[in-house]
Amino acid sequence: MWKNKLAGLIGVGLMGLATAPQSQGQGLGNSPYSRLGLGDFNLNTGGARQQGMGGVGLAAPNSIHINELNPALLYYTARTTYEMAVNGQIKTLRNQTNSQRDGSGTLGYLALAVPLSKSWAGAVGLKPYSAVDYESNVVETVASGPAGTQVLKRYQGEGGLSEAYIGQAYRLAKGLTVGGTAAYVFGSIDQRVATQVAPAGVTDPSQLASVVLLEHVRYSDFTFRGAAHYRGAINSKLNYSLGGVYTFRSSIDGVRNTSLDREDIAGNQLERIQLEDSQKGEARVPAMAQFGISIDNNKNFSANLDVAHQQWSKFRSFGITGGAGIGTPLDNTVRVGLGGEYTPDPTSVDSYFKRVTYRAGISAAQLPYRPAGQTLYDRAVSWGFSLPVPSATPLEAASMNLAFTYGQRGNTDPNEANPNGNVREDYVRVQLGLTLNNRWFIKRRIE
Numbered sequence: 001m002w003k004n005k006l007a008g009l010i011g012v013g014l015m016g017l018a019t020a021p022q023s024q025g026q027g028l029g030n031s032p033y034s035r036l037g038l039g040d041f042n043l044n045t046g047g048a049r050q051q052g053m054g055g056v057g058l059a060a061p062n063s064i065h066i067n068e069l070n071p072a073l074l075y076y077t078a079r080t081t082y083e084m085a086v087n088g089q090i091k092t093l094r095n096q097t098n099s100q101r102d103g104s105g106t107l108g109y110l111a112l113a114v115p116l117s118k119s120w121a122g123a124v125g126l127k128p129y130s131a132v133d134y135e136s137n138v139v140e141t142v143a144s145g146p147a148g149t150q151v152l153k154r155y156q157g158e159g160g161l162s163e164a165y166i167g168q169a170y171r172l173a174k175g176l177t178v179g180g181t182a183a184y185v186f187g188s189i190d191q192r193v194a195t196q197v198a199p200a201g202v203t204d205p206s207q208l209a210s211v212v213l214l215e216h217v218r219y220s221d222f223t224f225r226g227a228a229h230y231r232g233a234i235n236s237k238l239n240y241s242l243g244g245v246y247t248f249r250s251s252i253d254g255v256r257n258t259s260l261d262r263e264d265i266a267g268n269q270l271e272r273i274q275l276e277d278s279q280k281g282e283a284r285v286p287a288m289a290q291f292g293i294s295i296d297n298n299k300n301f302s303a304n305l306d307v308a309h310q311q312w313s314k315f316r317s318f319g320i321t322g323g324a325g326i327g328t329p330l331d332n333t334v335r336v337g338l339g340g341e342y343t344p345d346p347t348s349v350d351s352y353f354k355r356v357t358y359r360a361g362i363s364a365a366q367l368p369y370r371p372a373g374q375t376l377y378d379r380a381v382s383w384g385f386s387l388p389v390p391s392a393t394p395l396e397a398a399s400m401n402l403a404f405t406y407g408q409r410g411n412t413d414p415n416e417a418n419p420n421g422n423v424r425e426d427y428v429r430v431q432l433g434l435t436l437n438n439r440w441f442i443k444r445r446i447e
Helices: 002-018 071-076
Strands: 080-094 099-117 120-141 150-173 176-198 210-233 239-247 250-263 269-285 288-296 301-310 333-342 357-366 377-388 396-409 424-438
Touching (some): 120 176, 176 250, 210 269
Antiparallel strands (some): 150 176, 288 301, 333 357
């Protein structure tokens, strides 16, 4: 019987992944900090339920929603559950002199979880692993050249990596579950640096050519994550939960192609010199440790605190710190999140809004980039709702999940590394998700 269940889990999950659109984490809108490392890294902060609580929930079991943030919590899956979500965001970028506004939308994630036995559950899914999307221009005056000579440098990048995973959870003893995830990470990143010199007195744009350094890297490899969860009672009305997740250090294989182009003012290629052709290397992504604690009444509320630490100082891409030929040292990071959820009356018949789950949370995270030793932060406040579909039955149910986040990343303070100031991002993110619950593998009886 369990073999049939596992086959069904994998089969349906792969059909969902195969029919999904391109889900690499592209479409951030211009995000200068995504130039570092492998881009904006997915910090394992969960789906729509967790996002509404500030990206927390490592120790918060739930039988309705999939909690792949901590694979050990898959054990609490009561019915076959399918989830998907889409993301959207609007952001404003600014430094001390300029500002601009960007918007974007992309697929958030897909996940399918199935209870395989009384003590075993599994899941498959697809989600972003990292995202690269940036463009910035820098104009410099050549001090040692002819008077009035300027250099325009344009930095551009796009792409990202995705993660297709399979997770398992098993109950070892009363209150104690363990789990793990094996994931296949894949995708590509394209980055280019265009340099254009404009000597004084040149007024004909056709005389201006650009030298462009192009880098295309394809990544693919496996990553692994282990997890544990323990649940106990404080008293007859309150329970506590402890959760821990460890994402192992991974070396993701990559193939890099690098070329040097000469382009005219319209961007047409005039000449190409191939510098590297299918150069093999790897990106060493450091381990990440996460710990969470949760308190709930096993009925209608929970409060959660999560902490995460990652050693980005050990990151390397093709032997270079910072990646993409940047050579910028990265530093270790800590993230802290606090959030909770509350449902006034999950069984209410008279009031729909009493069955709605309300969520809120706050979070603060260090960025791995330290300009002139200055620590930059990503601070955010989140809120969200879970709206049950009224047509629920004992065998199936559905809910719409909304999560909103307002945050600020970086600052505009000048420093030795950036005399004109850093870049600050003010963003509003929205995640819209759908959760479907169904009772599979029911033995039919003929009466």
